[in-house]
Amino acid sequence: MAAERYLLDELTPDAREAFEEHLFDCPECALDLRAGAAFVDEAKAQLPEIMATLPAAARAPTGRPKVKRNHWLAWWRPAFAAPAFAALLIVLGYQNLVTFPTLRTAANQPRLVPLAPLHGATRGASHLAVTADRKHGVALPVNLPLEPGIANYISYSIDLYDPQGRLAWTGVVAAPGEVARGDQPLSLVIPGAMLRNGAYSVAVSGVAPHGERTVIERYVFDLLLTD
């Protein structure tokens, strides 16, 4: 690129002198430079006319390209659209033939869910190991304490916290009627897709008529996935 640097006047004075000394002695480099200089000279002579006669679009942007292309439209080009539609058809086919029937079966038919013995020993801060698999999930018994003397709640809130301590799910149930006595058992069914190995906690809160929430029960358990 010495000839190009020379023609672009990028060489230092010393480098320029040295290059010229070589140039006058080397027919190859001399030819290279002569060709470059002849091109530049002729280009300088022709550029004004070329720039003037070309249409504005081809004449050019005098700076960075300013034409902003809509890249979203590019996805509609056949090269992109055809494979994309093919992939979409495969996904739709899989959903209709496999996923949806499976979900329909799960929703319309009885299924067995392991019930974890969470009550009793697991109340408070004590931990219990609960095993489950991702296919079936797990069912946890949750009691709503309704003994006499407990504050009159209008509803109960059940909050599930994942192993990272984040609130994973919240459910609200209305308080049983006046005639109910004793603990009211519920089943909290956690689908397998939500499960991770680690320590979960379930908090049962009573919601007072004016909205105040009071935690009245907390269950903590270590979940062990078997698959």
Place this chain on the structure above:
Amino acid sequence: MLYSSPLGSAEAALQFHSFDAGYVASLCAGDRRTQDHFVGYFTELLQVKLRSRLQSLHAIEDVRQETFARVLTVLRKDGGLRQPERLGAFVNTVCNHVLFEQYRSSSRSESLDAEGRPELPALGADALDIVVARQIKDKVREILLDLAPRDRSLLKAVFLDERDRDEVCREFGVDRQYLRVLLHRAKQEFKAEYVKRIGNQVPLAANA
């Protein structure tokens, strides 16, 4: 001699390879074809060298002619060069001296013309030169039209408008290397045509 016989119909066209004692001897002896070659070959190089240092075409022409005159004078006086293969380097050295004198004398507006100097052969354009020039012109136009509009504007900004290179690069969002490569590619494409049409032949259209 290290140049061949005339090529084709162009009688004065010589295929040049390198300088040697025979070439310098012919030059000293006033051989017309050798002088034509010498003037044509070095005219282009001197013009490229001088135009970056001198503003006026008149000054460039003065220095070029003075350089040739002094080289021929020295060669004839001393009977050649001890290292004839270094003829090119010698021309460059003489040119540097003349250029230095030109810098010094420019303020005094002294002419470099002197009497008693050897007369250089005048080279004129003939029909073949005109055809070659036309082909060269067409090739350059073809290359320029093939360039992307942005690259064309880039060359215009640098060479025609003579704008600051860094500023131009910033404006076009390219670096200096892009500019070099752009010029290199254009030059390489042009060079094939240039060598085919002119190559190392004596450039007959050169102004002597």
